[in-house]
Amino acid sequence: MSGQVLTVAGLVAGYVPQVDILNGVAITVAKDEIVTVVGPNGAGKSTLLKALVGLVTPKSGRIALEDKDIAGLAPSTIVRQGLGYVPQRENVFETMPVEENLEIGLKPRRDLPLRLRLEAMYALFPRLRERRRQMAGSLSGGERQMLAMARALMPQPKVLLLDEPTAGLAPRFVDLMFEQVATINRSGVTILMVEQNATRALAMSHRGYVLDLGRNAYEGEGPALARDPKVADLYLGGLHG
Numbered sequence: 056m057s058g059q060v061l062t063v064a065g066l067v068a069g070y071v072p073q074v075d076i077l078n079g080v081a082i083t084v085a086k087d088e089i090v091t092v093v094g095p096n097g098a099g100k101s102t103l104l105k106a107l108v109g110l111v112t113p114k115s116g117r118i119a120l121e122d123k124d125i126a127g128l129a130p131s132t133i134v135r136q137g138l139g140y141v142p143q144r145e146n147v148f149e150t151m152p153v154e155e156n157l158e159i160g161l162k163p164r165r166d167l168p169l170r171l172r173l174e175a176m177y178a179l180f181p182r183l184r185e186r187r188r189q190m191a192g193s194l195s196g197g198e199r200q201m202l203a204m205a206r207a208l209m210p211q212p213k214v215l216l217l218d219e220p221t222a223g224l225a226p227r228f229v230d231l232m233f234e235q236v237a238t239i240n241r242s243g244v245t246i247l248m249v250e251q252n253a254t255r256a257l258a259m260s261h262r263g264y265v266l267d268l269g270r271n272a273y274e275g276e277g278p279a280l281a282r283d284p285k286v287a288d289l290y291l292g293g294l295h296g
């Protein structure tokens with residue numbers, strides 16, 4: 056299908072040769088979409104994002120960014136080609152100031168003007184401008200997540216991959232984080248996120264996928280999936296919690 060920014064088909068991947076964690080996953084993300092992947096703990100959601108960005112080497116299957124095959128390329132090459140990635144954990148350099156974290160984020164795209172990229176990030180996240188000299192390790196959970204997203208956005212990715220952007224945040228910051236994700240999307244960045252807050256994440260997404268045991272289980276429009284009791288009962292522990 057044309058218009059897809061990201062196409063994943065028949066993706067098989069794992070951490071050791073004998074064990075496949077992803078058993079043939081297929082997803083697509085169209086330009087300007089927010090697509091959310093949900094599923095039980097251990098379903099392979101984080102592994103999927105790691106495989107997309109080259110941190111886990113695919114054993115078979117296809118990963119295409121626009122019309123370029125990126126499966127098996129080095130992470131730095133994949134990032135340069137336009138995939139941004141915010142890991143679930145350890146996503147900032149704690150002993151460096153906020154602005155230095157952002158500067159390092161630009162490394163894959165030294166051709167872009169640092170000043171302009173910093174300004175774009177501070178416009179998106181005014182909080183980070185106020186705290187640009189502060190050590191990343193001293194930020195609040197929400198601010199830190201903003202920094203991690205801004206860092207990944209510095210090289211102007213075509214698609215931003217977010218692994219549980221609301222994990223560990225106090226409930227009142229969860230809505231704020233989802234608003235930030237929507238704002239980033241409106242600024243012209245296509246988003247593929249993995250989330251435990253399944254109902255809220257799906258409700259704000261154009262489309263969603265449910266993964267189970269490394270396979271596609273369900274897919275559909277975000278709000279419809281969020282309301283689907285079959286999905287909730289089978290796969291989304293805590294959906295109604």
Ligand SMILES: Nc1ncnc2c1ncn2[C@@H]1O[C@H](COP(=O)(O)OP(=O)(O)OP(=O)(O)O)[C@@H](O)[C@H]1O
Nearest residue numbers: 070071076094095096097098099100101102103143
């Ligand atoms: N570095 C690793 N080495 C070996 N196995 C791993 C590694 N990371 C994850 N796994 C295994 O891969 C499977 C899928 O893990 P993954 O982190 O992708 O799940 P997840 O869907 O993101 O779960 P969660 O909702 O808990 O974040 C699990 O069985 C996990 O134990």
Ligand SMILES: [Mg+2]
Nearest residue numbers: 100101102143
């Ligand atoms: Mg995970």
